[in-house]
Amino acid sequence: MKKILMLLLIVSIYTFGKSPVPKLIVFISIDQMRADYFERYNQYFTGGFHRLYSKGITFSNADLNYATSETGPGHATLGTGCFPWKSGILSNDWIEQTTLNEIHCVSDSSANPVDSVGGGFSPHNLAVTAVGDWLKQQSMKSKVITASTKDRAAILMGGKNADYAFWYSKTVGGMVTSDYYAKTLPQWVKTFNASNWSENNVPSQWLKILPESEYAKIGPDTFTAEAKWKNSTAFPHDFTSGKKAEEIVGSPYGDKIIVDFAMEAVKNEKLGQRNVTDLLCISLSNCDYLGHAQGPDSHEMLDLLVNIDRYLGELFLYLDKNIGKDNYVVALSADHAVCPLPEFNSEFRNISAKRYIYGTDIKPKTDEFNSILKKELHSSDDILIKNAFINYSAGIKAGLDSVQLEQRIKAGLLSVDAFVDIYFRRELITREKSDKMFIEKYRNSYYAPRGKDYLYRIRENSIISSRSYGTTHGSPYSYDTHVPLIFWWSGAVPQKITREVHSADAAPTLARFAGFSFPNNLDGVPLKEVVK
Secondary structure, three states, X not given: OHHHHXXXXXXXXXXXXXXXXXXXXXXXXXXXXXXXXXXXHHHHOOOHHHHHHHHOEEEOOEEOOOOOOOHHHHHHHHHHOOOHHHHOOOOOEEEOOOOOOEEEOOEOOOOOOEOOEOOOEOXXXXXXXXXXXXXXXXXXXXXXXXXEOOHHHHHHHHOOOOOEEEEEEOOOOEEEOOOOOXXXXXXXXXXXXXXXXXXXXXOOEEOOOOOHHHHHOOOOOOOOOOOOEOOEOOOOEEOOOOOHHHHOOOOOHHHHHHHHHHHHHHHHHOOOOOOOOEEEEEEEOHHHHHHHHHOOOOHHHHHHHHHHHHHHHHHHHHHHHHHHXXXXXXXXXXXXXXXXXXXXXXXXXXXXXXEEEHHHHHHHHHHHHHHHHHHHOOOOOOOEEOOOEEOHHHHHHOOOOHHHHHHHHXXXXXXXXXXXXXEEHHHHOOOOOOOOOOHHHHHHHOOHHHOOOEEEEEOOOEEEEOOOOOOOOOOOOHHHXXXXXXXXXXXXXXXXXXXXXXXXXXXHHHHHHHOOOOOOOOOOOOOOOOOO
C-alpha cells in the first residue's frame, strides 16, 4: 500500500509540475523594444502585451550580455541561444578580412529570387543551429515558419532548416523569400500579396489612438531632434494614396501587416493543428524604424506600442479560437533596445549626453591621426584600414612590435572625445579573467574569423550619427542591452523575476518547455521559473 501511495505521489508531482507539450510555439521579437516600456506604458495595454505582462512570467532584468546590440546579432542570439562569438553573426555587417568587402549578415549571392521577387539572402553565414532546427531534428513533420519586415530578423530566428522565412518588400507590398526555402511561393502567400493589403487596410492618416493628455505626460510632440514625417515631427502623419506600401514602414501598419500575415500562415499551413509541435517566429520591426527616427520618448513610440498591443491581442484571440488556449506557448523578447535622443536626455532628464556627428566630430580626427601614424612609421600605406584593421607590418618595419603599436593606436584614438576605451583582438579572443570594463560583453560579441583588429566603446549616453536628428543603438550600456523577456501559456502562474537572465536563455527554455533536446554548448540556459 505504501508503495502505491508513493507511486501516486510521484505521478501527481510530475503531472502538476510539468506543462503540456504545446502544439504551437509562438516566438515574438519586438525589434528595438526597451524593457522599461512595460513599466512606463503598461496602464495603456489591454491586448497582447497586457496578457503577457499580467499573466505570464516576466524577467525584468534580462540583458543581451554582449556589446554589439544590433538587429542581426540580436535575432541570431534569440534563435540559437548563442552569443555572437559562437553564432558567427557578430554585427549587421562586417568587413571581410582578405578582400575588405562589406558583408551583410544574411547575404547569399546563391540565394535566388522566388517568382521574380526577393532573393539574395539565406542563413548561410549562421555558424550554429537554432531552436527550429532542434525541433525539426526531433520531428521532421513539424513546421518552422518565420515572418518579419526585415530579412535578417526572419532568417536568423528561423535557423538553417526553416520551412519558410518571409520578409516584407516595399515594392511588392507583401512578403517575399529566397529559393533557399522554396522554388515558388505558396498559393496563400501569392493571394496575400495580390490583396493590395496596404491600400485596403491603411487609412489616409496615422492618428493618435489615446487621448492627447496621455501623450503630453511624455513630453512634446514636436521636438527638434526627431526626424520629420514628410514636413513635420508632430501628429497627424499623412499617407499617400498609391504609396502606402512604402510609407507604412516606420508606422503601426508596418507591424499590422506582419501580424495579419502570421495569422494567414497559421490558417493555411495548419500550424498547431497537425498533432505535432510547430514553431512560428514573428519579428515586428517598426519599433526600430520609428525609434531611430523619433526616439523612445516620442508620442509616436507610445502610440505604436499601444497599437502593437492590440495587434498581438487579436493574434492571441485568433490562436485561442483556432489552436486552443491550452495548446500554445508564447515567448516575447527583443533583439536590442535603444539610447534616448541625446537632446531629450539633456533637456528633460538632466543627463550629460552628446550627439557626435561622424563627418565632423570623428572622421577628420581619425584621418588626421592616421596621417600622423604614417609619418611616424615612415609608411606610405595607411596604418588604420577602414577603421577596422591595423597595418601591423608597417609597425614592424618601423621597429614597433604589435603591442607597442596597439598602445600608440589606443592613445591616439582615445584623444577623440567620443571614444572611452579600445579593445584589441588579442584581448577579445581569450577568455582569461580581466578587470577591464565591459570586456566580457565585447568578448561575447567577437567572432574571430570575421572580427576587426580592434573595437571601440563610445561615451555613455552618447551616440555617433551622420545626422542631427534621430538616435541609434550598438553600445554595451544597459539602455541598449536591457530587453524584455516574457513567457506565457494558459497554465502559467504570473511572476516577476528580478534576477539577471539573458536573451540567449529564450531558445533553450522553449526547447525544454516543449520537450525536445538542444545542443549542450549554448550560452543560454533553460530558465527554472518556466521549466521546473
